[in-house]
Amino acid sequence: MVRQDVGMLDHLGIQCSDLDASSRFYDTVLGTLGFARVMDFGVAIGYGKDTPDFWIGIHDSGEGFRESHIAFEATDRAAVDAFHAAGVAFGTEVLHEPRVWPEYHENYYGAFLRDPDGNNVEACCHTPG
Numbered sequence: 001m002v003r004q005d006v007g008m009l010d011h012l013g014i015q016c017s018d019l020d021a022s023s024r025f026y027d028t029v030l031g032t033l034g035f036a037r038v039m040d041f042g043v044a045i046g047y048g049k050d051t052p053d054f055w056i057g058i059h060d061s062g063e064g065f066r067e068s069h070i071a072f073e074a075t076d077r078a079a080v081d082a083f084h085a086a087g088v089a090f091g092t093e094v095l096h097e098p099r100v101w102p103e104y105h106e107n108y109y110g111a112f113l114r115d116p117d118g119n120n121v122e123a124c125c126h127t128p129g
Helices: 019-031 077-090
Strands: 012-016 036-040 044-048 052-058 069-073 094-100 109-114 120-125
Touching (some): 019 036, 019 077, 077 094, 077 109, 077 120
Parallel strands (some): 069 120
Antiparallel strands (some): 036 044, 094 109, 109 120
């Protein structure tokens, strides 16, 4: 499928120390936002709606760890709440419960989880309640 829209990012990829654990986490929480695996090469997995916008892959280059912050757009606040609930059920660390973040803007609603590699993963929406 050829994309008709142009966004800031074409795609984002992160390396994972345990691809199986990370894929189970992202399968769980991204499904609540309407995203799914759209490509799987065994060493890298792409998630999106129609095309892979977000990739996870095996840790095969570089040393050490540097936390990344990844924010996924949710269609509404209920989807943010579902993302949070899925993360809790998965057993992940909750960094911030779902709430309005007025310091970002009056309608910014987000929840923050820690993925299996220690990254800060967020679901957010920008619409009023």
